Amino acid sequence: MLFTPGPTAVAPAVREAMAEPQPNPDVDPAFAERYVDLCEKLAQVYDTDHDVVVPGGEGILGLETAIDSLVAPGDRVLCVSNGLYGDGFADFVESYDGDPELVDAPFDEGYDLEAIEAALDGADAAGEPFAIATMVHCETPTGAINDLEPVLDLLDDHDVVSVVDAVSSLGGTPVPTDRIDVCLGASQKCFSAPPGLTTAAISDRAWERMESREPTSLYTNFLPWRDVSDGFPYTHLGANVAALDTAVDLVLDEGVEAVYTRHEAAAERCRERGAELGLELYPDAERASPTVTAFSLPGDAARVQRRVAADEDVVLATGLGEMADDILRIGHMGYNADVQKVDRAMDAVEAVLS
Structure with missing residues (x-):
């Protein structure tokens, strides 16, 4: 996935x-x-x-x-x-x-x-x-x-x-x-x-x-x-x-406004699940994009990404540049702006973190 x-x-x-x-x-x-x-x-x-x-x-x-x-x-x-x-x-x-x-x-x-x-x-x-x-x-x-x-x-x-x-x-x-x-x-x-x-x-x-x-x-x-x-x-x-x-x-066909609403719902669900796992949002809720969520995992993002891919068959992203190992990113955009798909991705993160 x-x-x-x-x-x-x-x-x-x-x-x-x-x-x-x-x-x-x-x-x-x-x-x-x-x-x-x-x-x-x-x-x-x-x-x-x-x-x-x-x-x-x-x-x-x-x-x-x-x-x-x-x-x-x-x-x-x-x-x-x-x-x-x-x-x-x-x-x-x-x-x-x-x-x-x-x-x-x-x-x-x-x-x-x-x-x-x-x-x-x-x-x-x-x-x-x-x-x-x-x-x-x-x-x-x-x-x-x-x-x-x-x-x-x-x-x-x-x-x-x-x-x-x-x-x-x-x-x-x-x-x-x-x-x-x-x-x-x-x-x-x-x-x-x-x-x-x-x-x-x-x-x-x-x-x-x-x-x-x-x-x-x-x-x-x-x-x-x-x-x-x-x-x-x-x-x-x-x-x-x-x-x-x-x-x-x-x-x-879906309607542009409906698409925006779907992205907002997916983002909200992703952040709810992250909060349940004790993950800190980056940068903060006010400035977080409806299309991608970044969680702060200082020094551990790359390991979690690799484990989620290897153990759960879900491909996520880390940060870039100096923050490559500090941020785990969930891309709930476009076709993946779907609450059920977000749950599948966050289930994978939860399985690795636990």
Whole structure:
């Protein structure tokens, strides 16, 4: 039983769709029709009027592509962070010769709004304003969800283009997409499709900025995806598109709000079971994501993960980086956002701990 926070378990209907004979994405109009239809359905999940595009490539492609598409050499970028993926945006900015300023907070705390506002005001006062700001909605390695609205308010006040990694929240909990210039998702998290596709909702302001830049890449560039009426920039992943199309249909058939409610119920059950076992929630109940739960097991997470897999045939995840052996993560997202499945996973944890 796969119960990781991505890639997630894939529903039978999605696997079947991927196994079907596929139209040639380069020459068959049926594929282009499916792609356009998928983008329109994704816009319903995003709850946005922005353009939605689906390039071929795992979710990290979206993070790097957003930076390559928007950041010119020397551009100042405010990287708001309280986790590994927030920090990673600054690395991408550096690799494309931008000038990142990291405003970080401890992993178990929310964004530092005072520090963010001070950075924005200071940049304006110095005459070197930020062009772009990056942040993460759900920091998957720690199971923390961030309140984006106060930061977006500050960015609006300073006319800064926003980029948000919503890879592990999109489709599992509401995301304020229409307030975000580039909102990034992926197939392998709450959609419970196989890894291989990036999704992005892109505002007119972001498109305008991309068009004003000299492209540095074909692959890490959103612009060729804005209009695919004359064909795709490279051969698309036909089977992956079919799988994601079916996965999104499942979400829409259930109803987006019902899907959110199902994620909340699964998260609540997971945390109830954890409390019964004496497990401490990381970071805390107020900031815990509806899509993934992190329990604090300092120095013991990797051992418990291995035992749960070997003895109970349930695959969980640990933390990442310096917290790899301190956090055990339960990925109740997408197809696995189900109270009965959560009970099965937590039964396995209980058996090992006892």
